[in-house]
Structure formats: C-alpha cells, structure tokens
Amino acid sequence: MNExxxxxxxxxxLKEVGVSSQREIEKAVREAFTSGALGDxxxxxxxxxxxxxxxxxxHQVNGRILLS
Numbered sequence: 001m002n003e004x005x006x007x008x009x010x011x012x013x014l015k016e017v018g019v020s021s022q023r024e025i026e027k028a029v030r031e032a033f034t035s036g037a038l039g040d041x042x043x044x045x046x047x048x049x050x051x052x053x054x055x056x057x058x059h060q061v062n063g064r065i066l067l068s
Contacts, residue, residue, distance in 0.1 A: 021048070025065065042068045 025046070032038045043066045050059045 029065070029067070038067070042066065 029038070029044070043064050046063050046065055048061045050061070051057065
C-alpha cells in the first residue's frame, strides 16, 4: 500500500465532500428561509454519515448550523 497515494486520495475526496456539501446546505437553508419553512429557529442540527464499502466502515459526525 502506498501511504502517500492513500493520503492524497482521502484528502481529495474530503475536499470534494466539503465543497459540495457546503453548497448544498447553503442552497437548502436559503430555500427554506425564503419559503418560510424555517420559522423562528436559531439553528439546525445536522448529521453526516461516511461509509466505506469493502471494509465495513460507518462513521457519523454530528453538528449544528447556527442561523443567528
């Protein structure tokens, strides 16, 4: 196994996850705000699950997006 290749591949994937996830979250929050679906909330709980096929990895990260 090439450790450098592994590290670079993981970093590339996580960068894509970060960029695309941020875009999708911002879009969904703006649409919810515009439609009035958010109401008067100061934040939203969020969860992301990472799965890695082939070695049975499932990892969940929890957080909160603050709106005000």
